[in-house]
Amino acid sequence: AQSVTQLGSHVSVSEGALVLLRCNYSSSVPPYLFWYVQYPNQGLQLLLKYTSAATLVKGINGFEAEFKKSETSFHLTKPSAHMSDAAEYFCAVSERNTDKLIFGTGTRLQVFP
Amino acid sequence: DTAVSQTPKYLVTQMGNDKSIKCEQNLGHDTMYWYKQDSKKFLKIMFSYNNKELIINETVPNRFSPKSPDKAHLNLHINSLELGDSAVYFCASSPPGTSWETQYFGPGTRLLVL
Numbered sequence: 001a002q003s004v005t006q007l008g009s010h011v012s013v014s015e016g017a018l019v020l021l022r023c024n025y026s027s028s029v030p031p032y033l034f035w036y037v038q039y040p041n042q043g044l045q046l047l048l049k050y051t052s053a054a055t056l057v058k059g060i061n062g063f064e065a066e067f068k069k070s071e072t073s074f075h076l077t078k079p080s081a082h083m084s085d086a087a088e089y090f091c092a093v094s095e096r097n098t099d100k101l102i103f104g105t106g107t108r109l110q111v112f113p
Numbered sequence: 114d115t116a117v118s119q120t121p122k123y124l125v126t127q128m129g130n131d132k133s134i135k136c137e138q139n140l141g142h143d144t145m146y147w148y149k150q151d152s153k154k155f156l157k158i159m160f161s162y163n164n165k166e167l168i169i170n171e172t173v174p175n176r177f178s179p180k181s182p183d184k185a186h187l188n189l190h191i192n193s194l195e196l197g198d199s200a201v202y203f204c205a206s207s208p209p210g211t212s213w214e215t216q217y218f219g220p221g222t223r224l225l226v227l
Contacts, residue, residue, distance in 0.1 A: 032213040043117070043203055043218035044156075051213040088154055094213065099144060100169055101216060103156040 002027045002093045006104035014112050019078040021107045023065075023091030026072065032094040033074040034101065035065055039087045047089075050074060061085070086111045116140050117219035119204050125225045126194055134189045134222045136204030143209035144168070145187040146216065147179060150201040162187055163209055194226045 007022040025031055032051050036044040048059025055067040065076045074091060091104040117138045126132055138145060146169075147159040161169040165181040176192045191198060204219040 034215075036218075038154075041221075043220045044205075045218070046215045049213070049215065090156065098169065099161060099163075099207065099214075100158055102158075106154045106156075108154075 002031060002095055002102055004091050004093050004102055004104040006089075006091050006107050008107055009105065010108045010110065012110040012112060013081045015083055016080050019063075019076070019081045019085065019109065021076040021089050021091075021109065023074045023076065023104060024072050025074060025091075025093050027093060029096060030069075032096070033065075033067065034092040034094065035059065035063070035074075035076050036090045036092060036103075037087050038090065038106075044090065047076070081109075081111045083111050083113065085109060117204055117206055117217050119202075119219040119222050121222060122220065123223050123225075125227065127227055128194055128196060130194050131190070131192045132194060132224070133191070134202055134204075134224075136187045136189070136219060138185055138204075138206040138217070138219075140206055140217060142206040142217075143184055144207045145181065145184075146205040146207075147187065147189050148203040148205060148218075150203060150221070152200070156203070160187075160189075191224075196226050199224055199226045 003026045005024045034049045035047040048057045050067045058064045063078045089107050092101045120135045143164045146161045150156045159173045160179045162181045164184050178190045181187045201221045205216040207214045207216045
């Protein structure tokens with residue numbers, strides 16, 4: 001079965017600093033990978049997704065992620081954090097032919113002034 | 114215009130009661146889902162429906178019964194509520210039959226069982 005591991009349940013950065021949120025997946029076949037963001041008391045919103053086209057994926061709000069098959073990783077980055085980026089971030093993998101999203105445990109990003 | 118809407122937003126009830134959560138999407142999607150997010154923010158799929166037909170049922174207790182009157186609605190009925198049912202329940206929808214498609218989430222229903 002496919003699974004996702006997010007290293008670090010909490011990440012704190014200063015405003016303007018690099019954001020790096022880690023995600024590793026386990027899959028025997030090439031997966032589809034997603035990053036979702038959840039702002040406080042809201043639903044989830046898609047940031048970006050990898051669907052086996054370009055390995056570097058650009059998303060909304062300046063985020064991007066790179067699919068690295070050799071490392072089974074799909075880390076999320078943003079060059080310069082904004083206060084508005086403070087939220088919970090979820091990495092997810094989709095099982096082919098089932099439409100089932102399997103989520104990681106989430107990483108809470110805090111941004112300090 | 115809300116794409117995926119859920120009612121109610123908050124639900125506080127006593128153990129043993131029966132309650133329903135409603136979900137509607139106006140995106141024209143064929144597939145709809147229910148997810149449960151526990152107190153540690155862990156998200157897990159419960160059910161998915163494709164055009165009113167049950168596709169995924171993830172070993173959820175049979176006290177939980179989804180109902181899809183049409184492809185724009187997927188309601189969740191919960192019988193004999195237990196303390197452990199306290200969670201945030203998210204409805205989502207997506208275009209049909211393609212595992213790379215984006216799922217669009219509703220705002221969530223916060224259920225508290227006392």
